[in-house]
Amino acid sequence: MLRVAVPNKGALAAASAEMLSEAGYRKRHDGKDLTVLDPVNEVEFFFLRPKDIAIYVGSGELDLGITGRDLALDSGAPVDEVLALGFGASTFRYAAPAGRDWKPADLHGKRLATSYPRLVRDDLARHGVEAEVIRLDGAVEISIQLGVADAIADVVESGRSLRQHNLVAFGEPICASEAVLLQRAGSDGSRAKSQLAARLQGVVFAQHYMMLDYDCPREILERAISITPGLESPTVAPLADEKWVAVRAMVPRKEVNRIMDELAETGAKAVLASDIRSCRL
Numbered sequence: 198m199l200r201v202a203v204p205n206k207g208a209l210a211a212a213s214a215e216m217l218s219e220a221g222y223r224k225r226h227d228g229k230d231l232t233v234l235d236p237v238n239e240v241e242f243f244f245l246r247p248k249d250i251a252i253y254v255g256s257g258e259l260d261l262g263i264t265g266r267d268l269a270l271d272s273g274a275p276v277d278e279v280l281a282l283g284f285g286a287s288t289f290r291y292a293a294p295a296g297r298d299w300k301p302a303d304l305h306g307k308r309l310a311t312s313y314p315r316l317v318r319d320d321l322a323r324h325g326v327e328a329e330v331i332r333l334d335g336a337v338e339i340s341i342q343l344g345v346a347d348a349i350a351d352v353v354e355s356g357r358s359l360r361q362h363n364l365v366a367f368g369e370p371i372c373a374s375e376a377v378l379l380q381r382a383g384s385d386g387s388r389a390k391s392q393l394a395a396r397l398q399g400v401v402f403a404q405h406y407m408m409l410d411y412d413c414p415r416e417i418l419e420r421a422i423s424i425t426p427g428l429e430s431p432t433v434a435p436l437a438d439e440k441w442v443a444v445r446a447m448v449p450r451k452e453v454n455r456i457m458d459e460l461a462e463t464g465a466k467a468v469l470a471s472d473i474r475s476c477r478l
């Protein structure tokens with residue numbers, strides 16, 4: 198039985214559950230359940246705090262886990278990324294009161310509040326900066342105002358929390374994070390692990406692509422194929438009217454409207470875009 202850790206709450210929990218469900222795994226019925234057995238797929242899911250997940254996976258107690266890259270790095274646990282999952286994106290950054298042009302070197306001798314002390318200590322060491330790291334559990338942005346810190350290092354998504362507290366981010370991002378699937382460092386890929394990874398990869402991939410179907414006069418087929426080359430090559434099927442064919446191809450989701458405009462201008466008709474739920478490449 199494969200043993201897999203999933204965030205039980207917080208910023209990554211809902212999207213992780215949604216992705217696993219989309220990949221055909223059993224959902225938990227109650228938000229308080231800590232385990233779910235999925236006998237059909239031979240997987241047992243453990244719903245854990247995202248901060249702890251890399252520790253369980255790194256110790257070898259659990260085979261795979263979903264958590265944030267920044268949390269995994271901060272844990273110091275020996276884990277490898279199997280797959281980036283394309284949600285929960287954020288950057289992890291230094292920030293300090295606005296009105297001054299801060300640089301990482303300015304942190305020397307300062308008090309720096311964060312919920313990610315290892316990530317911050319490692320980065321400070323890389324910059325050769327000695328600062329006092331103060332570990333807080335959350336609401337880090339307010340720590341400067343409350344007098345316990347001079348600067349912070351925290352997760353930035355939209356930047357709203359920093360703006361609200363009149364803080365500015367500075368320096369290169371310490372980490373560009375997103376949700377990742379982890380395994381123990383150096384562990385080999387069993388068939389069961391590869392299968393779960395392939396299913397999640399299928400969902401990630403499907404989220405980045407759409408399926409386009411359209412009717413196309415034969416004389417413009419070559420041009421249409423150059424607009425929608427598909428992955429290998431598009432499917433071209435005859436229509437009852439010999440002058441026309443039906444074309445089906447996957448296209449990048451971000452470009453779908455531009456591609457539909459181009460096809461319509463070229464002479465394609467009945468251009469339909471539909472979602473792909475999952476796929477195997």
Ligand SMILES: Nc1ncnc2c1ncn2[C@@H]1O[C@H](COP(=O)(O)OP(=O)(O)OP(=O)(O)O)[C@@H](O)[C@H]1O
Nearest residue numbers: 206207208247265266268285286287335352354374
């Ligand atoms: N807006 C966001 N706020 C917090 N974390 C985010 C955000 N966007 C993405 N993340 C990612 O989610 C993970 C943090 O999740 P976690 O559940 O620990 O935080 P949280 O939602 O703030 O929960 P908690 O209230 O327990 O601190 C990190 O990997 C972080 O990069």
Ligand SMILES: O=P(O)(O)OC[C@H]1O[C@H](OP(=O)(O)OP(=O)(O)O)[C@H](O)[C@@H]1O
Nearest residue numbers: 335336337352353354355356357358359
């Ligand atoms: O850039 P933004 O879009 O504002 O998002 C980032 C903020 O959101 C998170 O806080 P959360 O609300 O989870 O509270 P916490 O600090 O108590 O964890 C994170 O710790 C930042 O404070």
Ligand SMILES: [Mg+2]
Nearest residue numbers: 207334335336
């Ligand atoms: Mg938080």
